[in-house]
Amino acid sequence: SQKIEQNSEALNIQEGKTATLTCNYTNYSPAYLQWYRQDPGRGPVFLLLIRENEKEKRKERLKVTFDTTLKQSLFHITASQPADSATYLCALDKNNAGNMLTFGGGTRLMVKP
Amino acid sequence: NAGVMQNPRHLVRRRGQEARLRCSPMKGHSHVYWYRQLPEEGLKFMVYLQKENIIDESGMPKERFSAEFPKEGPSILRIQQVVRGDSAAYFCASSQKETGSGGEQFFGPGTRLTVL
Numbered sequence: 001s002q003k004i005e006q007n008s009e010a011l012n013i014q015e016g017k018t019a020t021l022t023c024n025y026t027n028y029s030p031a032y033l034q035w036y037r038q039d040p041g042r043g044p045v046f047l048l049l050i051r052e053n054e055k056e057k058r059k060e061r062l063k064v065t066f067d068t069t070l071k072q073s074l075f076h077i078t079a080s081q082p083a084d085s086a087t088y089l090c091a092l093d094k095n096n097a098g099n100m101l102t103f104g105g106g107t108r109l110m111v112k113p
Numbered sequence: 114n115a116g117v118m119q120n121p122r123h124l125v126r127r128r129g130q131e132a133r134l135r136c137s138p139m140k141g142h143s144h145v146y147w148y149r150q151l152p153e154e155g156l157k158f159m160v161y162l163q164k165e166n167i168i169d170e171s172g173m174p175k176e177r178f179s180a181e182f183p184k185e186g187p188s189i190l191r192i193q194q195v196v197r198g199d200s201a202a203y204f205c206a207s208s209q210k211e212t213g214s215g216g217e218q219f220f221g222p223g224t225r226l227t228v229l
Contacts, residue, residue, distance in 0.1 A: 041223075045220065103156040
């Protein structure tokens with residue numbers, strides 16, 4: 001069956017360090033992968049989309065890599081700040097038909113000042 | 114440009130009652146998606162709609178749940194005869210084009226349903 005796995009344990013890091021979050025998937029052949037941020041009591045907010053033919057994508061302090069051989073995406077936040085503390089979700093389109101995002105369980109990031 | 118609107122933000126129902134959740138997509142968006150998030154669990158896809166059409170409802174329970182997106186007005190997620198297990202946060206998202214074309218989904222603030 002199709003699975004998307006993210007580390008369910010919270011990631012605690014010191015302000016200024018780089019946070020790296022992992023998203024692994026099985027039984028998918030995604031054309032793209034998305035990352036979202038979710039704060040408590042709020043809906044997810046889109047951050048980045050990376051396509052299968054892109055190895056890496058950057059947006060300000062964010063960097064996403066996508067390895068279709070390893071079936072893994074890494075999400076990096078450089079120079080992390082306490083305001084980056086949130087739950088980060090990766091998402092795949094189930095059948096690349098543009099109709100259904102399947103989300104991982106999310107990883108909670110805590111950045112300590 | 115207002116974001117995705119959902120109301121009510123909080124809804125309390127007793128077992129057996131009906132729950133109606135509303136979602137107004139972003140202006141210009143014709144694709145609407147509903148997701149459910151159970152406590153301490155991830156987001157689960159329920160249904161995908163375009164104006165007046167249900168495109169994919171594979172994630173929605175076959176009984177008691179229904180969704181619509183009429184030509185005029187908001188999308189409605191309706192839960193009949195609610196049970197305690199329906200207690201969750203229900204999120205609506207909209208996109209300008211199908212996600213497969215690279216269009217990200219914009220989420221509303223969610224409706225938190227509590228069934229007593």
